[in-house]
Amino acid sequence: MVVFDKPHALTDTPFHYCPGCTHGIIHRLVAEVLDELGIEGKTIGIAPVGCSVMAYNYFNCDMIEAAHGRAPAVATGVKRANPDNIVFSYQGDGDLASIGMAETVHAAARNENITVIFINNAIYGMTGGQMAPTSLVGQVTQTSPYGRDPKMCGYPVKICEMLSQLEGPEYLERVTVNSVKNARRAKAAIKKAFENQIAGKGFSLVEVLSSCPTNWGMTPDAALKWIDDKMIPYYPLGVYKDRSAKEEN
Amino acid sequence: MAKLTFNTDSCKGCGLCVNACPKNLLRLSKETINKKGHHPVEITDMEACIGCASCAWMCPDCIIKVER
Ligand SMILES: Cc1ncc(C[n+]2csc(CCOP(=O)(O)OP(=O)(O)O)c2C)c(N)n1
Ligand code: SF4
Ligand code: SF4
Ligand code: SF4
Numbered sequence: 001m002v003v004f005d006k007p008h009a010l011t012d013t014p015f016h017y018c019p020g021c022t023h024g025i026i027h028r029l030v031a032e033v034l035d036e037l038g039i040e041g042k043t044i045g046i047a048p049v050g051c052s053v054m055a056y057n058y059f060n061c062d063m064i065e066a067a068h069g070r071a072p073a074v075a076t077g078v079k080r081a082n083p084d085n086i087v088f089s090y091q092g093d094g095d096l097a098s099i100g101m102a103e104t105v106h107a108a109a110r111n112e113n114i115t116v117i118f119i120n121n122a123i124y125g126m127t128g129g130q131m132a133p134t135s136l137v138g139q140v141t142q143t144s145p146y147g148r149d150p151k152m153c154g155y156p157v158k159i160c161e162m163l164s165q166l167e168g169p170e171y172l173e174r175v176t177v178n179s180v181k182n183a184r185r186a187k188a189a190i191k192k193a194f195e196n197q198i199a200g201k202g203f204s205l206v207e208v209l210s211s212c213p214t215n216w217g218m219t220p221d222a223a224l225k226w227i228d229d230k231m232i233p234y235y236p237l238g239v240y241k242d243r244s245a246k247e248e249n
Numbered sequence: 250m251a252k253l254t255f256n257t258d259s260c261k262g263c264g265l266c267v268n269a270c271p272k273n274l275l276r277l278s279k280e281t282i283n284k285k286g287h288h289p290v291e292i293t294d295m296e297a298c299i300g301c302a303s304c305a306w307m308c309p310d311c312i313i314k315v316e317r
Contacts, residue, residue: 004302004315015310019287020263024309180269180306213263220263 009034009043009060016054020220022210023052023119025177027059029187030090030117033194034061043086044078046071048100050092051125069100072107075114086197088115093134094124097157101133104159111168111202115193118159118205121212122231129215133157136234141215160207160240170202172240176209176232178224185237201244209235251300254314255290262287266304266313274298 009031017023034040043061047053049068056063066074071089079087096104096118107114123141124130131141131148134156138147148156160172171193175186186208193204209231211223218226239245260283267275267290274297277288290312292298300317 001317002314003300003317004305004313006311006314010311014259017309019261020265021309024311025307028309028311180303183306220265221268224265 007031007035009040011058011060013057015058017051018212018214020211020213020223021051021125022121022177022208022224025183026117026119026186026208026210027052027055027090029177029183029190030088031059032187033191034059036191037194037198039086039194039198042084043088044082046075046078046087046089048089048091048095049126050095050119052090052092052119053126055090069095069098070103071095071100072103072112072114072116075116076107076110076112079112079114083113086115086194088117088194088197090117091119092125093118093120093122093132093159094127097133097159105163105166108163108203108205109166109168111170113197113200113202114204115197116203116205117190117193118207119210120159120207120231120235121210122156123212123215125212125215129212134159136230139230140217156234158235160205163205164240168203169205169241170243171196171204172207173205173242174207174209174235174237174240176227176237178209178211178227182237196244207235209237250296250317251298252316253292253295253298253300253304254316255292256310256312256314257289258284259310260287260289260312261285261310262289263309265307265309266290269303269307271301271303272297272299275304
């Protein structure tokens with residue numbers, strides 16, 4: 001009996017991601033959820049600008065490429081015009097939390113019935129490792145060679161915490177995929193974010209702490225440990241908003 | 250008995266599966282280099298594999314198929 005294989009919702013195209021980059025794990029978890037919910041045929045994904053710009057080559061469902069940061073706006077249009085389709089965006093932190101911050105906040109405030117998969121790797125991967133709004137204090141990047149200095153660059157943005165202050169969004173959770181245990185939890189969160197949309201509950205965002213071994217300058221293994229040691233203390237895992245669960249209590 | 254199948258040509262030799270195996274059964278090949286130029290994963294003792302799929306869960310490139 002096959003207990004593990006590449007999910008159907010992924011194409012056979014090999015990922016272009018660097019060795020050990022956890023973008024690949026997160027793609028697989030999203031695809032497994034599409035398989036398990038049986039929604040591949042009616043799902044439309046919105047790809048970002050960033051390393052995952054070619055996500056449209058990897059998911060077997062219909063895909064649209066959005067301009068940098070505009071995925072939630074594109075997703076809004078697609079979902080409103082085709083309410084029976086399932087619509088998700090897949091976005092990095094440069095895409096979602098920098099150039100696309102306005103689209104993110106307003107889609108959440110409107111409680112748009114979409115699913116957002118947010119990949120926080122604390123850096124601009126695709127462009128060669130510049131500082132992101134999510135780069136940690138002291139983090140060395142191409143544009144902060146002496147470490148991020150809050151006097152000059154302010155503090156990293158906590159998207160889940162920030163959006164949880166809005167009345168709008170239905171569900172916000174932060175997870176990571178740096179171990180089997182954490183990846184299982186991440187999959188459950190991603191599944192819930194899609195189930196919420198199917199049930200018409202509204203805006204569901206899962207923030208996934210992800211590795212960028214290439215631009216962090218680490219081995220893939222050391223990068224997974226860096227998530228535990230450096231990222232999770234500043235970006236605690238957990239549910240930041242779950243309106244339905246609250247109402248049930 | 251568990252059976253693993255590796256899509257060796259596409260393996261990127263990142264080693265995440267090696268560290269994920271609770272039985273320490275995986276390693277990166279020292280002798281072979283695949284089409285992509287990486288030292289691909291190999292299993293040292295198929296008989297000892299418990300088919301837990303931890304390696305497959307941590308593989309970013311879906312290289313490992315697990316049967317039990
Ligand atoms: C309008 C516009 N501005 C800037 C860029 C350059 N650019 C490409 S990707 C990127 C940031 C990507 O970082 P992130 O969203 O964190 O994704 P990652 O590559 O880390 O997965 C930038 C600034 C662009 N392509 N388009
Ligand atoms: S640059 Fe970083 S985020 Fe982009 S594919 Fe490589 S490791 Fe992944
Ligand atoms: S299935 Fe489990 S025991 Fe077998 S190689 Fe993979 S991690 Fe190791
Ligand atoms: S995790 Fe996947 S890509 Fe990395 S070495 Fe193992 S099989 Fe190869």
